[in-house]
Amino acid sequence: MTGLLGSLIAAASNGTEYLQGPNGRLCYVLQLPRNFDPARDKCPLVIVMHGVMAHKDVPPLPRIARKLMREGFAVLRFDFNAQGKSDGDVLKCTIPSEIADARAVYDYARSLPFVSSVVLLAHSQGGVVAGMLAGELAGEPAGAEAGGTPTGELSGMLAGAETVGTLAGEPVLGPAGEPSNKGTAPDALVLLAPGAVLKDYALEGRFLGVECDPVDPPEYVHVYWYKFSRDYIKTAQTLPIYEVSAQYQGPVCLIHGDEDKIVPLKYSEQYRDIWQDCEFTVIPRENHLFSRHPSRLDRLIIDYLRRRFLSE
Numbered sequence: 001m002t003g004l005l006g007s008l009i010a011a012a013s014n015g016t017e018y019l020q021g022p023n024g025r026l027c028y029v030l031q032l033p034r035n036f037d038p039a040r041d042k043c044p045l046v047i048v049m050h051g052v053m054a055h056k057d058v059p060p061l062p063r064i065a066r067k068l069m070r071e072g073f074a075v076l077r078f079d080f081n082a083q084g085k086s087d088g089d090v091l092k093c094t095i096p097s098e099i100a101d102a103r104a105v106y107d108y109a110r111s112l113p114f115v116s117s118v119v120l121l122a123h124s125q126g127g128v129v130a131g132m133l134a135g136e137l138a139g140e141p142a143g144a145e146a147g148g149t150p151t152g153e154l155s156g157m158l159a160g161a162e163t164v165g166t167l168a169g170e171p172v173l174g175p176a177g178e179p180s181n182k183g184t185a186p187d188a189l190v191l192l193a194p195g196a197v198l199k200d201y202a203l204e205g206r207f208l209g210v211e212c213d214p215v216d217p218p219e220y221v222h223v224y225w226y227k228f229s230r231d232y233i234k235t236a237q238t239l240p241i242y243e244v245s246a247q248y249q250g251p252v253c254l255i256h257g258d259e260d261k262i263v264p265l266k267y268s269e270q271y272r273d274i275w276q277d278c279e280f281t282v283i284p285r286e287n288h289l290f291s292r293h294p295s296r297l298d299r300l301i302i303d304y305l306r307r308r309f310l311s312e
Contacts, residue, residue, distance in 0.1 A: 016085060021104040023097055024087025028078035028105065029056060031069050038114040044187070044309040045074040045115045047105060051124025051195060053226040055084030060192075060290050060297060061123065067298050072310055074115070078105050080126075091220055091229040095198070095239055098129045099136070106133065110184060117187035117309060121301070124263065124288065127194025130186075131245035131271070138185040139247040188308055190253040190301055193260055193288055196267040202236035208262075246274040253279050253304040255297065257286025279304060 018025040033043060046068055048061050056062075056077035065075040080098045081088030088097075102120075109118050122130035201207055205214030207228055212221045217234065220227040252275045256268040265282065272280040281300055283293055290297045 019104065019108055021081060021086075022100045023081035023092070026078050026081065026087075026101055026105065027056070027085035028076055031065055031075045031077075033069050033072045033074065036074070036114075038112075042114050042116040043072055043074050044117045044119060044305070045076060045109055045112065046119045046121050046190075046305070047102075047109055048075060048077040049102060049120065049122035049126030049130050050077075050080070050083075051126050052198070053224065054124075055079045057084070060294055063294065064121070064298060064301060067302060068305070071302055071306060073119075073305065076105065076109055080129075090227050092231065093229065094232045094235045095125070095128060095132075096235055098125075099133050102129050102133045103136075106137075106186075119188045119190060119305065119309075120186045121190040121192075122194070123192040124195040125198060127191040128196055128198060128239075128241055130189060130191060131194060131248070132239075132241065134186050134189055134248035134250070135244040135246060138249065139244075185248055185250055188251045188253070188305070189248070190304065191255070191268075191271065192290065192297070193256050193263045194254075194268060194271060195263045196241045196270065197263045199236055199239050199241055202233045205233075242270060242274055245271070249276060251277045251279075251308060253281075253301065255281050255283065255290075255300055257283045257288065257290060257292075259285055260288040262288040 016027050016029055018027055020026070032038065036043065046065075048056065048065060050056055050058055050061060056079050061077060065077055068075050078101075079086040080093070080101050082090040082093045086101075106118065106120075109115060120130040120134060203214055205212045205217065207221055207223050210221055210223045212218055212233070214233065214237070217230045220229045221233070252271075254268055254271055254275075256263075256265050258265055268280065272278050283290070283296055283300075286292050286296075
């Protein structure tokens, strides 16, 4: 345990570190509350997931992370495979591969001795990943082997994916087939404009102004600096986004701007309808990046998580 805690402190003080995911190394930043001693104290941890064509340091995520730290939360931000500083090939990047990445990070977070609860906070495409991961975890029977083949509707897509976590070279989980967090679902979700529209984009062959044949897509579609691969498009077309996400019935904070031109509001309205314990807030005159009213967004997130985890 001493080696692990030493690595934790190094990760929190030295910036970026790496853990081994199913698709290569995943770059992450672990931020602990001020004057927090991971050898003695406990606190909730928030895993932050970015959207497509982005990374862990794209606004508004770093700002939200800093404010959560000041409130007493630990925060873990990471880059999905082939994005930011993480390993991987963008042409192999799909929603199922990102769910596998998120599962590796989640298993690692659950293994940390100072963590009292785990929240998934995600923006845009990251919100789709977070919702589906939460649904898969909730749908697993108690004692499920989290490192092996998942249960539910994603089993065909993710079959054989390994979930192996390491921190600074020290293993914290076993190989695929060994028990890890036993199907423990997240303690809460905070979703910012979750991008379920991606399925319709793939079905229509339309990606931010760039079009392709959805029936027979090319090797990739080049959008700005990013490449949406044929595998990304074909897997997105059959993705059971709401069906899998609905298996999670824990607390959800759902926030969307009413002037979001990338992910229309109706997609969050459909999320709202699948969850009973969902606080849904629409921010007037707000866009997809929540850049017009950042303080309003921050306040909604902080107030929700404070009520849920710091009220005692």
